[in-house]
Amino acid sequence: MPSAPARLSQQLGTLQRQVAAAGRRGIAAARRGGLQVCAGVDPRAEKALLGEDFGARDPTAGELGSNFGDKVLGNYNTEHIIKPPEAMGEIVGLKNKKCVPCEGGVQPLDESELNRLQKQCAGWRLVKNAAGHDCIQHEWKVRNFRAGLDLFQRIAVIAEEEGHHPDLHLTGYNTVVAEMTTHAANGLTENDFILAAKINELEISDLLPKRKPKFWA
Numbered sequence: 001m002p003s004a005p006a007r008l009s010q011q012l013g014t015l016q017r018q019v020a021a022a023g024r025r026g027i028a029a030a031r032r033g034g035l036q037v038c039a040g041v042d043p044r045a046e047k048a049l050l051g052e053d054f055g056a057r058d059p060t061a062g063e064l065g066s067n068f069g070d071k072v073l074g075n076y077n078t079e080h081i082i083k084p085p086e087a088m089g090e091i092v093g094l095k096n097k098k099c100v101p102c103e104g105g106v107q108p109l110d111e112s113e114l115n116r117l118q119k120q121c122a123g124w125r126l127v128k129n130a131a132g133h134d135c136i137q138h139e140w141k142v143r144n145f146r147a148g149l150d151l152f153q154r155i156a157v158i159a160e161e162e163g164h165h166p167d168l169h170l171t172g173y174n175t176v177v178a179e180m181t182t183h184a185a186n187g188l189t190e191n192d193f194i195l196a197a198k199i200n201e202l203e204i205s206d207l208l209p210k211r212k213p214k215f216w217a
């Protein structure tokens with residue numbers, strides 16, 4: 001009769017062989033089933049196959065560009081702030097680019113470019129200004145009048161750094177609107193979307209109305 005330690009080492013060996021077999025089966029099953037994660041896949045196999053932190057993820061730029069949001073179930077007016085995933089953010093890059101000084105003779109972006117870039121600036125919409133030129137515009141409801149002026153100040157820091165400036169409006173004591181266009185192009189250029197993406201990176205939760213906690217009970 002093998003001693004207790006010997007029995008344990010036998011069981012450990014059997015277990016290791018089972019884990020390895022499950023891992024191989026798991027990878028094979030996951031490959032057969034595409035990227036869906038199969039129940040019982042050994043976590044090491046999943047990491048080897050799918051990388052770190054597999055699970056819910058933000059949409060890629062391509063998915064954002066495909067209007068996939070129009071085809072999903074859900075309330076049409078639910079406010080979804082969809083941001084490209086961090087890694088994709090490096091590729092998309094708007095928030096990491098710099099505005100370039102715009103002199104005369106700059107062409108405005110065409111419709112397809114406008115739509116592509118707008119999808120990477122959550123919350124900004126394409127509008128026409130009083131002169132009929134393309135603009136991008138964002139509206140915030142802020143906590144109070146002072147918060148509106150604080151938001152102006154935070155946007156001003158970014159605008160001065162970029163040498164590109166939005167028109168800012170504070171109306172009805174708590175509604176802030178920022179609107180950008182490129183004067184030299186009489187329309188929109190990448191500068192406007194770079195500034196919008198950088199404004200989106202501002203931490204402004206302290207300026208927005210406190211969310212009333214929802215009790216589901």
Ligand SMILES: C[C@H](O)[C@H](O)[C@H]1CNC2=NC(N)=NC(=O)C2=N1
Binds near residue numbers: 100166180181
């Ligand atoms: C030379 C310099 O790029 C221009 O004067 C900048 C200043 N800030 C600007 N801001 C905005 N929104 N549009 C412009 O065209 C613009 N031009």
